[in-house]
Amino acid sequence: MQTSQNQWPKFRSASPRILLLTNQYFLVGELQAACERLDTEHLMINFDTKEMDLDTFVSKMLTALTTFKPDFVLTVNHLGVDHEGVLATLLDKFDVPFASWFVDNPHLVLGTYQDRHPAKTALFTWDADNIDSLKAKGFDNVFHLPLGADPTRFVPHGRQKEEWCAPISFVGNSMLFKTLKRLEAANPPQRLLESSIMIARAFGESDEHFPGRFLRKNFPELREDFESLESTFRTQAYETFITWQATLMYRLDCVLRTLDFNPLIVGDPGWKELLKGRDGWRYHKELSYYEDLPDFYPSCDINFNCTSQQMKGAVNQRVFDVPCCGAFLLTDYRRQMEDLFEPGSEIVFFNHPDEIPGLVDMYLNAPKKRQRIAQAARKRILAEHTYDHRMRSLMESMRATFG
CATH class of the missing domain: 3.40.50.2000 (Glycogen Phosphorylase B;)
Incomplete structure (x- = not known):
């Protein structure tokens, strides 16, 4: 497969390279820890909870995409995704797939987002009841992915009070x-x-x-x-x-x-x-x-x-x-x-x-x-x-x- 100067081959190695986006939502820590246990190469960008100006946002994403060259980008509940569609434009330019795992109602989130990068977007939902309605909104790649547990974190430490x-x-x-x-x-x-x-x-x-x-x-x-x-x-x-x-x-x-x-x-x-x-x-x-x-x-x-x-x-x-x-x-x-x-x-x-x-x-x-x-x-x-x-x-x- 021939790629342009702005693109690179995806999913060529046994384990994918994942760019994680977060603003300190609890579940991303579990996903990062799972990547480490599974020997999956990953890079995390933390946008924190503060507003970030557009130039800083674009600079951070461009650096991560062009140096780390991920196979896909992953976030939870669309956190780290801007409402104006700048991220979607960047991912489209570099032909990078995007995954968003919803652990809250996606229909109470997605309505305010523009330019959804639909051809290369996959939505994962903890609630199987959302699959048909998300597909009806134009998302072709929708998967059921329930919540879970991290047994390395959720184990008693003997500090009961x-x-x-x-x-x-x-x-x-x-x-x-x-x-x-x-x-x-x-x-x-x-x-x-x-x-x-x-x-x-x-x-x-x-x-x-x-x-x-x-x-x-x-x-x-x-x-x-x-x-x-x-x-x-x-x-x-x-x-x-x-x-x-x-x-x-x-x-x-x-x-x-x-x-x-x-x-x-x-x-x-x-x-x-x-x-x-x-x-x-x-x-x-x-x-x-x-x-x-x-x-x-x-x-x-x-x-x-x-x-x-x-x-x-x-x-x-x-x-x-x-x-x-x-x-x-x-x-x-x-x-x-x-x-x-x-x-x-x-x-x-x-x-x-x-x-x-x-x-x-x-x-x-x-x-x-x-x-x-x-x-x-x-x-x-x-x-x-x-x-x-x-x-x-x-x-x-x-x-x-x-x-």
Whole structure:
């Protein structure tokens, strides 16, 4: 294959060369560590969280592309990708494939991006339910890639603290302040604003994945108000608000079912507002993902999980992290979990919040059963669900598609 002066052969060696883009998102560290364990040559560019001027951005990318000569560029949730399409133009010039692994709803991200470099772009999504809708948006190369665990990071270090010990715990954001910020950004008209909680509740109780489509179908009297948002930024902010508000209400409903068991709630101060006046629970400020959680999870008899409403079928990070530490998890049912774990023997779930108290009571009184299930889940993770497995799968898909 003949290449121009600006291009080079791709996927010629047994292991690809990967240019990683990040702004300190947690998952990129796992991918970098997996590359090191797999002896995969890689270079990381950290754009940090600050705004970078266009000249600096282009200079950094040009240097990396022309000196490192990657087989493809990889990012998570499109982080490091500019909205104006400058990166896409550069990748097109050098004929470099691009991979973006979405571990949050891609439809709440992609709408504000231009020049998607579609011919050489592959999207990976942790939620298999997104595949058809992403293809409908013009992305031909879409793959399912679930989350996983890093067993070198999520292993107890023996640093448990007495304040962490609890019969049941929940680690998660209250979503209170996040929803308010998204609603402020959307600045919806008054009638839509007044109906927002009702819409969010109905969306959370539905099987629909897309809040905009759900609103148009189920609240036709508000369609004109919704479409009056006009800009992609405001529309996306409002759809994100609906998703996060639905999560807040669902998450609160589930947590309230645990209050008879003295739960420890770990997260932002929004929980103090949501549970104000409620007895029987303890609050702990947010913990460090890497430094604290591997020791925190084994400190609790039951680690409780209720999934964000941005995914109706996929499982979240906690489903892998908790058992990877050898700890027990009680989670809500998601369709895709049965492709990852054996129900009952490797994962325990509730189908409806009404089931929570009975399951908590049963498993608090069955320590040996909790231990067996946690050990079986950890064994499955080590065999099939580490980030080494995920990186191998991603690299094989990129080679098969663009090699």
